[in-house]
């Protein structure tokens with residue numbers, strides 16, 4: 143059996159080039175709440191990027207592995223998500 | 238006639254995955270000027286897959302590629318395991334015939350993709366890594382419909398006679414020009430994966446392989462906690478690729494987190510003997526197209542073709558995910574169509590129609606059709622829960638020698654059925670649907 147690990151512990155094994163200047167994720171709080179997108183993206187994101195703080199959904203974009211899952215489950219308009227700028231973001235050494 | 242800017246390249250290929258790299262290779266080999274644009278710092282740095290590449294089509298392009306490319310192992314053993322919370326039933330198929338000619342190999346994309354892109358460069362394609370394409374450049378065509386004339390990245394514009402969108406399953410390019418609508422979530426899954434390091438000898442002993450041979454394990458049942466999908470466990474040279482693929486509609490419905498399901502999978506007693514002592518060296522995830530044939534729509538518009546997973550070309554048979562070989566096949570079909578269209582001087586949708594025709598004639602669409610009913614079949618939840626229980630129950634009765642006289646297998650199975658929520662009729666119906674779908 144492998145040792146259980148938290149998501150941040152797992153992500154520590156993956157390489158990232160963090161874009162300090164620009165987040166590639168923007169959240170429409172209103173739409174997120176009214177469409178239930180908030181709960182869905184918090185649950186599906188394998189990198190634990192989304193969490194709820196004081197009734198708002200926040201995105202820790204630096205941990206994003208760019209899988210596209212949140213975008214696939216989000217209601218139209220609830221999330222503005224695009225790839226990080228060229229050269230930034232996750233950088234797999236294995237894949 | 239208005240002044241038309243001279244294109245910078247004959248073709249701009251966006252995305253240096255298998256689809257884009259092979260298309261660029263083929264077109265550059267035919268003498269076209271090709272730019273291959275990739276947002277990752279190097280090709281493959283953004284890409285992740287389970288890693289079993291069915292190699293026949295690539296072998297046609299690069300004969301003997303498995304001897305030259307950074308492949309991990311040649312798959313000679315396929316194991317299918319049905320898990321319940323406390324048992325595992327497996328079907329084990331090994332065949333040395335699978336090694337030569339190479340049927341399937343394991344690859345790690347961060348190592349394999351650069352090799353493939355290198356082949357395109359050798360053929361004369363210009364590789365432009367670290368550049369994210371933001372939008373398509375379009376102009377009104379003769380009939381008023383938008384015609385793709387290049388791409389824009391930041392402030393830079395790059396004009397090309399044809400754009401090949403090879404930008405993967407999340408294809409923003411195909412979406413932006415209306416070639417792919419937003420997918421329903423039952424057409425999408427998320428693959429969560431880790432690479433776990435193990436010594437070479439341990440892998441060979443544990444998985445019953447020698448030398449450069451490898452094993453591919455497909456796992457269904459309790460590993461996904463009843464969520465549509467399955468698990469995989471593939472051998473690399475000195476590591477394992479371990480992951481789950483979870484259908485998004487089911488995952489959302491379940492109320493569970495993807496990380497929780499992945500951890501449950503890693504902790505499953507059925508996996509423990511394989512993972513003991515292995516150390517996680519990388520964690521990642523990616524969306525996989527699951528819609529099968531239903532997801533493949535228009536693949537061409539004026540001045541642009543869509544290839545690989547950007548076009549929805551993935552087959553999930555429940556036990557294997559196939560996308561890389563289909564990506565390569567579509568890249569070849571697109572390249573030949575572009576060469577033909579440029580020679581004829583017609584890059585309108587009609588001029589590029591040779592792509593669709595070639596796709597249909599190739600193994601790509603034939604296999605997509607063969608497996609066309611698979612997604613519907615896989616929505617029958619029995620695959621993930623009750624069948625594992627049933628199989629385990631049958632095998633329990635066969636192997637659990639408790640002193641009572643052995644019964645014939647059929648009676649054992651019948652007894653197991655009577656305890657299982659699966660009815661014989663349902664099994665027959667699913668079995669038949671399965672035969673037709675798979």
Ligand SMILES: Cc1cc2nc3c(=O)[nH]c(=O)nc-3n(C[C@H](O)[C@H](O)[C@H](O)COP(=O)(O)OP(=O)(O)OC[C@H]3O[C@@H](n4cnc5c(N)ncnc54)[C@H](O)[C@@H]3O)c2cc1C
Pocket residue numbers: 225251252253254255256257274275276277280281283284285286287288289290291368369370371403404405406409427428429430480481482522523524525544545546547550551558559560561562564
């Ligand atoms: C968990 C998992 C397991 C899988 N297992 C298997 C398997 O065992 N066997 C198999 O054959 N297939 C498998 N697949 C599917 C396979 O990975 C894909 O089908 C395949 O990678 C598709 O190839 P592609 O070239 O079309 O796209 P990709 O490989 O996704 O390549 C797209 C490229 O485009 C680049 N790009 C995207 N947008 C832009 C932009 N705007 N500007 C510049 N560059 C851009 C990306 O960085 C990337 O390099 C699996 C997938 C997953 C997620």
Ligand code: SF4
Pocket residue numbers: 186187188189190191192205206207208209210211212213
């Ligand atoms: S793209 Fe994937 S990793 Fe990034 S925030 Fe969305 S779900 Fe999380």
